[in-house]
């Protein structure tokens with residue numbers, strides 16, 4: 001291998017090593033989400049949580065309901081009954097009625113579109129975000145993973161209310177951990193499963209064709225391997241006469 005080619009290969013390997021998924025975290029330890037986008041039932045459950053608890057504020061405007069129906073193996077009537085609450089039609093995208101200007105006035109900040117959130121934040125960040133909401137002394141919602149976020153803890157009826165326990169580090173009072181001060185209707189384990197389903201849905205949303213792409217990829221690689229064998233046999237056959 002000549003030097004130029006070698007350095008080219010090296011820089012490619014180095015590039016791949018640094019180009020991991022963007023986590024967007026502030027360096028705090030994140031829980032592992034362990035999502036599986038091949039789990040269609042989990043995506044279906046996550047979609048239900050999303051339309052019930054998130055779609056009032058956040059849009060997912062790159063996704064159409066009929067695409068959702070197709071990918072989640074649901075018929076369109078079922079989707080209209082269970083997932084479409086607004087006066088949207090089956091071919092519409094998942095948009096919201098709230099105007100960004102009003103949202104900013106009501107909430108302090110317009111809720112961002114969540115179509116690509118699993119790509120920009122990463123699934124571990126999202127999973128940890130939904131486990132680290134707490135209520136401070138003044139009764140306001142805050143979040144360890146996203147401090148001072150202007151989003152209320154909309155899943156609190158499920159999780160319950162967490163309160164912080166403080167510890168002193170180097171003279172500063174910091175949050176040591178959270179305790180469940182008031183249980184919700186789900187147990188902590190059930191709530192973790194609900195959040196995992198929701199994050200699985202958000203991961204699917206950020207790349208709806210991921211499963212198809214990976215399945216096709218396997219066949220493409222198999223074809224290339226087979227084709228390489230055939231080409232090699234052909235080359236051996238041609239060169240036999242030349243030698």
Ligand code: HEC
Nearest residue numbers: 053054056057058107109110111112117148149150151154
């Ligand atoms: C009452 C309106 C409201 C509801 C309902 C709501 N959010 Fe939010 N959300 C917000 C606002 C406002 C922000 C912006 C927070 C900020 O930047 O300070 C936000 C921010 C976020 C972020 C962080 C975005 C970023 O900056 O990276 C995520 C992720 C998110 N929401 C997910 C969800 C999910 C999932 C649900 C449903 C379980 C949900 N939200 C329900 C209002 C809402």
